[in-house]
Amino acid sequence: MILVSSCLLGLNTKYNGENNAVELLIEYSRYGKFIPICPEQLGGLSTPRAPSEIIGGSGEDVLKGLCRILSDTGVDETQQYIKGAQEVIKLVNIFPVNAAILKQRSPSCGSTQIYDGTFLGKVKDGSGVTAVLLKEYGIPVYSEEEINRGILEKLILE
Ligand code: SF4
Numbered sequence: 001m002i003l004v005s006s007c008l009l010g011l012n013t014k015y016n017g018e019n020n021a022v023e024l025l026i027e028y029s030r031y032g033k034f035i036p037i038c039p040e041q042l043g044g045l046s047t048p049r050a051p052s053e054i055i056g057g058s059g060e061d062v063l064k065g066l067c068r069i070l071s072d073t074g075v076d077e078t079q080q081y082i083k084g085a086q087e088v089i090k091l092v093n094i095f096p097v098n099a100a101i102l103k104q105r106s107p108s109c110g111s112t113q114i115y116d117g118t119f120l121g122k123v124k125d126g127s128g129v130t131a132v133l134l135k136e137y138g139i140p141v142y143s144e145e146e147i148n149r150g151i152l153e154k155l156i157l158e
Contacts, residue, residue, distance in 0.1 A: 013038035017048040043084025058126030104143035
């Protein structure tokens with residue numbers, strides 16, 4: 001089974017109450033192999049919610065206690081992000097998860113890029129908290145920007 005960021009499937013879980021729907025992913029939902037996840041909701045944050053970014057580090061640093069995740073008004077939401085990632089790992093321990101397809105640049109879901117902590121729309125290399133934890137558990141993490149029909153069909157048949 002494949003974990004998929006809920007917002008990519010059209011669920012309005014995004015911080016602003018909207019989504020990041022990707023038609024190709026919605027089309028492949030019909031195979032019944034996707035598990036929609038929103039780590040930020042699983043961590044207890046509301047929707048809509050303030051936008052947040054990892055400040056001065058990456059998801060890996062957050063999990064090591066080396067930096068925090070703050071909202072744009074300075075509220076520390078680090079623990080909710082960590083809890084959300086841990087809740088996703090519970091699903092890995094319940095279902096036969098072979099991959100994850102997560103929204104690029106999110107402080108939770110970004111697989112290779114995240115916003116840089118300035119709230120200016122700037123991006124840097126690094127992964128979000130949930131993406132890092134999934135990789136530590138051996139789950140391959142793809143972004144919506146790299147998937148295509150070939151990759152999806154391979155993952156679905158695994
Ligand atoms: S935490 Fe992930 S699934 Fe939830 S809205 Fe953000 S990018 Fe989408």
